[in-house]
Amino acid sequence: MEKIKVIIWGFGAMGKGMAKMLLLKKGVEITGVCDLNPEYIGKNFLDIISMDVDHPTVYVQSDIDFLLNQTKADVVLLCTDSFVKGAFDKIKKIVSHKMNCISTAEEMAYPHANEPVLAKQIDHLAKAFGVTVLGTGINPGFIMDLLVVALTGTMVDVEHIEAKRVNSLSPFGPTVMHEQGVGISLNDYHKRIMDNELAGHVGFKESIQMISDALGVKLDDFQQQMEPIVTNVDRKSTYGEANAGSLAGINMTGQGLVNGSVFIDMIHPQQIEPEMEGTQTGDYINLKGIPNINMAITPEIDGGIGTIAMCVNMIPHVINARPGLKTMIDLPVPRAILGDMRDLIEQDDK
Amino acid sequence: MEKIKVIIWGFGAMGKGMAKMLLLKKGVEITGVCDLNPEYIGKNFLDIISMDVDHPTVYVQSDIDFLLNQTKADVVLLCTDSFVKGAFDKIKKIVSHKMNCISTAEEMAYPHANEPVLAKQIDHLAKAFGVTVLGTGINPGFIMDLLVVALTGTMVDVEHIEAKRVNSLSPFGPTVMHEQGVGISLNDYHKRIMDNELAGHVGFKESIQMISDALGVKLDDFQQQMEPIVTNVDRKSTYGEANAGSLAGINMTGQGLVNGSVFIDMIHPQQIEPEMEGTQTGDYINLKGIPNINMAITPEIDGGIGTIAMCVNMIPHVINARPGLKTMIDLPVPRAILGDMRDLIEQDDK
Numbered sequence: 081m082e083k084i085k086v087i088i089w090g091f092g093a094m095g096k097g098m099a100k101m102l103l104l105k106k107g108v109e110i111t112g113v114c115d116l117n118p119e120y121i122g123k124n125f126l127d128i129i130s131m132d133v134d135h136p137t138v139y140v141q142s143d144i145d146f147l148l149n150q151t152k153a154d155v156v157l158l159c160t161d162s163f164v165k166g167a168f169d170k171i172k173k174i175v176s177h178k179m180n181c182i183s184t185a186e187e188m189a190y191p192h193a194n195e196p197v198l199a200k201q202i203d204h205l206a207k208a209f210g211v212t213v214l215g216t217g218i219n220p221g222f223i224m225d226l227l228v229v230a231l232t233g234t235m236v237d238v239e240h241i242e243a244k245r246v247n248s249l250s251p252f253g254p255t256v257m258h259e260q261g262v263g264i265s266l267n268d269y270h271k272r273i274m275d276n277e278l279a280g281h282v283g284f285k286e287s288i289q290m291i292s293d294a295l296g297v298k299l300d301d302f303q304q305q306m307e308p309i310v311t312n313v314d315r316k317s318t319y320g321e322a323n324a325g326s327l328a329g330i331n332m333t334g335q336g337l338v339n340g341s342v343f344i345d346m347i348h349p350q351q352i353e354p355e356m357e358g359t360q361t362g363d364y365i366n367l368k369g370i371p372n373i374n375m376a377i378t379p380e381i382d383g384g385i386g387t388i389a390m391c392v393n394m395i396p397h398v399i400n401a402r403p404g405l406k407t408m409i410d411l412p413v414p415r416a417i418l419g420d421m422r423d424l425i426e427q428d429d430k
Numbered sequence: 431m432e433k434i435k436v437i438i439w440g441f442g443a444m445g446k447g448m449a450k451m452l453l454l455k456k457g458v459e460i461t462g463v464c465d466l467n468p469e470y471i472g473k474n475f476l477d478i479i480s481m482d483v484d485h486p487t488v489y490v491q492s493d494i495d496f497l498l499n500q501t502k503a504d505v506v507l508l509c510t511d512s513f514v515k516g517a518f519d520k521i522k523k524i525v526s527h528k529m530n531c532i533s534t535a536e537e538m539a540y541p542h543a544n545e546p547v548l549a550k551q552i553d554h555l556a557k558a559f560g561v562t563v564l565g566t567g568i569n570p571g572f573i574m575d576l577l578v579v580a581l582t583g584t585m586v587d588v589e590h591i592e593a594k595r596v597n598s599l600s601p602f603g604p605t606v607m608h609e610q611g612v613g614i615s616l617n618d619y620h621k622r623i624m625d626n627e628l629a630g631h632v633g634f635k636e637s638i639q640m641i642s643d644a645l646g647v648k649l650d651d652f653q654q655q656m657e658p659i660v661t662n663v664d665r666k667s668t669y670g671e672a673n674a675g676s677l678a679g680i681n682m683t684g685q686g687l688v689n690g691s692v693f694i695d696m697i698h699p700q701q702i703e704p705e706m707e708g709t710q711t712g713d714y715i716n717l718k719g720i721p722n723i724n725m726a727i728t729p730e731i732d733g734g735i736g737t738i739a740m741c742v743n744m745i746p747h748v749i750n751a752r753p754g755l756k757t758m759i760d761l762p763v764p765r766a767i768l769g770d771m772r773d774l775i776e777q778d779d780k
Contacts, residue, residue, distance in 0.1 A: 419646020
């Protein structure tokens with residue numbers, strides 16, 4: 081059997097991380113890389129990520145149509161967008177070339193939540209072309225949704241769900257510092273909120289809808305809030321700096337309501353150097369019901385590595401799946417791939 | 431759509447628990463109960479479990495052939511055995527009646543581990559009759575295998591796996607007290623070991639094989655050990671009593687080796703009243719690799735409730751699955767069912 085062939089579309093931190101990970105795996109090869117960065121176009125992707133391994137040369141292309149027409153691939157890793165609207169036309173292109181697609185777009189983790197019409201279109205297109213589309217990542221995609229769902233599998237009844245991800249932004253670069261308002265004053269924070277220029281975490285609606293659909297619960301309402309995390313001490317990370325009185329980050333909270341009261345509660349404060357004011361980072365899931373379950377992962381699972389790993393590790397599941405738009409609750413559990421990736425492909429199916 | 435129809439075969443603690451749970455769920459009904467207990471035969475199962483709910487009368491039958499011939503069912507919950515050898519003929523009967531089967535037998539969680547020939551036969555039979563067979567439970571089935579596998583899905587590489595389940599036997603009845611040697615002397619312990627009369631936990635081989643197959647790792651060896659937990663203080667639970675110097679329970683350990691060193695490490699001490707000597711119960715998964723992951727669930731997920739919930743919650747997944755013998759790593763993640771169970775059945779498939 082030939083190696084599994086992968087195209088990476090979007091060669092930022094996520095795309096590069098996936099390339100590095102794929103180069104460590106057996107039975108898989110990268111056949112194309114697409115990015116618009118003028119510093120990358122025409123260069124061998126191996127040189128960009130400084131990997132000296134035995135792998136065919138692949139030059140970064142800026143023209144995706146040319147690339148998709150000329151290149152064989154089983155799956156395209158789409159690492160370009162956060163929202164379904166932005167990813168939609170790209171997914172359409174990929175699917176029309178009869179290639180499976182895994183997207184890092186946060187909204188794609190459960191596109192039915194914010195874009196039900198586009199989600200239906202993606203599903204129809206994927207079925208028409210006989211391929212599978214999946215959105216995944218560490219969160220949404222695992223910590224605050226799939227892992228919650230899996231733990232409820234051991235429960236007779238569920239009364240209340242709390243998912244809390246307390247993480248450090250310190251490892252992240254300038255883009256994230258800007259997106260999360262690290263170092264800005266309270267005034268600037270309020271101005272950017274007014275101008276709709278502070279996204280914070282994208283994914284609560286997706287995670288909450290994924291959980292409620294998985295459990296068969298009808299939500300009457302979804303709401304979310306954003307609050308500044310103002311530091312009392314001077315904090316500094318590699319790319320971020322927040323003086324006392326300015327923002328160390330943002331606390332996002334969200335709720336899914338059933339019969340007027342909160343059934344799903346999400347808490348997700350993100351900041352640089354949380355330990356400086358005694359915040360212990362971690363992923364926490366607290367389920368009330370029969371039985372109660374209290375889970376803690378400390379420290380939190382690294383968001384960057386986790387998203388890279390989830391996308392690569394889901395490749396065989398996506399190739400094996402029936403055609404259509406899938407989400408993490410439709411497919412078998414993700415798993416690390418330590419052997420030959422081809423051994424995980426079901427030969428008789430699809 | 432008609433309600434999902436379930437037969438329960440084996441009306442001990444697990445079977446009764448599943449009946450109670452099913453009675454709380456929507457879109458499902460119990461159409462048959464089989465047990466050999468003379469006190470149950472001919473009685474309405476609702477009276478045996480003292481449930482006063484709106485559900486058709488079902489009399490406990492001792493003749494399974496008669497029951498399977500006369501009764502419509504989508505799935506049989508088989509709650510009778512621990513080992514594949516004991517469950518095999520029963521599964522054969524169920525499958526030949528074109529009914530799906532969920533078994534609580536620990537070895538059935540991954541029958542390829544100890545009974546590869548029988549596993550293959552079950553797979554062939556299930557495919558021939560167009561139904562699905564699954565073994566599941568809290569452990570094996572979730573804590574020390576499926577949950578481990580799922581967490582590795584967020585990892586780029588895995589170097590070492592440790593799964594530790596520290597649980598209390600205090601809620602359990604006389605059978606478990608006897609099986610786990612609670613209250614016996616060290617001499618009696620050694621005698622029962624010699625006579626091969628102390629089973630301890632069944633499932634390490636299944637859990638370890640499930641993990642290694644999921645990750646694509648080839649094990650060179652599997653080994654397990656049993657050690658008595660001798661109490662220094664007098665301990666007492668509802669059904670168990672262990673005086674100082676006698677056994678409070680048993681500590682099982684197991685290892686899966688790759689290239690001569692331990693890759694998967696299992697630790698599972700079970701005892702009554704562990705808190706009396708400062709043991710904190712819980713489920714712990716520690717993964718070394720990229721990244722490291724340290725997960726704790728405290729206290730441990732209740733074994734009885736967990737097994738009952740897993741079997742019932744997997745009913746829709748088993749009905750939806752392609753025919754054959756499946757394990758937890760083949761199917762979508764388990765989840766609590768809070769809505770109508772029929773809503774989870776895929777109409778177009780199978």
